[in-house]
Structures are given as structure tokens and as C-alpha cells.
Amino acid sequence: MVNLYPTRVRKKKTEVYALGRHISLSADKARRVIDQIRGRSYEETLMILELMPYRACYPIFKLVYSAAANASYNMASNEANLIISKAEVNKGTTTKKLKPRARGRSYPIKRTTCHITIVVKDISLDEYEEVPMLSSLKKSKWKNKYTTMVYDDVYSSGVVWDKK
Numbered sequence: 007m008v009n010l011y012p013t014r015v016r017k018k019k020t021e022v023y024a025l026g027r028h029i030s031l032s033a034d035k036a037r038r039v040i041d042q043i044r045g046r047s048y049e050e051t052l053m054i055l056e057l058m059p060y061r062a063c064y065p066i067f068k069l070v071y072s073a074a075a076n077a078s079y080n081m082a083s084n085e086a087n088l089i090i091s092k093a094e095v096n097k098g099t100t101t102k103k104l105k106p107r108a109r110g111r112s113y114p115i116k117r118t119t120c121h122i123t124i125v126v127k128d129i130s131l132d133e134y135e136e137v138p139m140l141s142s143l144k145k146s147k148w149k150n151k152y153t154t155m156v157y158d159d160v161y162s163s164g165v166v167w168d169k170k
Contacts, residue, residue, distance in 0.1 A: 013136045021091060022080055023125040024073035028098050029065050033120040036062045036095045040122070048074055048088035048126065066122060073126040083128040091127035095120050 029036070039062045043051045048070070055067040070090070077083045098119030104112040 013138050015134050016137045018132060018135045019081070020131045021125050021127045022073060022077040023092075023123060024069045024076060025124075026065060026069045026122045028119045029122060030117065031062050031065065031120050032118045033095050033097045035060070036066065036120050036122060039063055039066055040093045040095050043070070043090055044093045046090055048085050048090070051090055066124070069122055069124045070126075073124045077126050077128060081128060081131070083131065087128050087130040088126050089129055090124065092123070092125035094123050096123075097121075 039055070039058060039060055042058070043054055043066070046054070051070055052067065055063045055070065074085055074088055077088055078085065098121050100119070101117040103115045103117070105115050107113045
């Protein structure tokens, strides 16, 4: 079948993310775990997170699981085709408290939080799709409102232009 309409190539959505905000962890401790799973497949990531002995693994495990659930719901993709394309950790807010100490002094306690973003990509989907260019078929929005009509006899007669 011959395509009669012009088409353009558009990037298809192949990535889905899950975002965890205000997780009660230090950003450096979470980054230590995130660096191990970046770029790996979904199933391999779950095995790594279950076997690592760090406290940061459980919230990251939940986020990876949530990102895969988002991918299967939004794009109807299979979990075997998913990879962790991007994983980042940013610093969150820090709550500060004062702990009373001996001789009337106080000692500051800082509770750090972090924001974790997990982006999952489906490698089985094509990244680009062809879309018909409907904009070339539509009428233009700009219309010439003012039309100028020029009469030859006005310029040639000289009567209008001679008066002051």
C-alpha cells in the first residue's frame, strides 16, 4: 500500500519511571547501592538487591518493583524486556533536632533524606514511529484580512494627486 500523506518520524515513549521522595536515608549510602544496579536487567537487579546487606536496598527494591509495575500497566511490556536505564539519587531535606547533653549543653542531630528516581526502559519496543503529518493537510491559520485593490485609472489620471 502506498502512503499518500507525508509522514514524519516521532520518538515513541519507551521509558517509565518511579520516584521515591523523602526517603530516610543518606544520599551517599543510597548511591552506593544505586551504582551497582544501573544499566542491569530488571530480574538481575531484584536478585542483587535481595542479596546485598545494606539497609538502603529495601526502599530501592520497592522503587524498582514499582517502576516495573508502571511499565507493565502503561506500556503493556514484559518484565523480561526491562532494563534500568537511569537511576539517580538526590539530596532531600534535613531535619535538625537538638539533643540535651551534660552541663546544659546541646548536641545537634541531623536526619538526612534523599530522593531516588528509577527509570526503566523496554528494549523490545521500537524507539521511533511514523506519524502522518496532518498539519500539512490543514488550512493555514493565518489569513490575509486586508486585501489591497489597485485601480490603474487612479494613478494615471493625475487628478487625485495634483490636489494639495
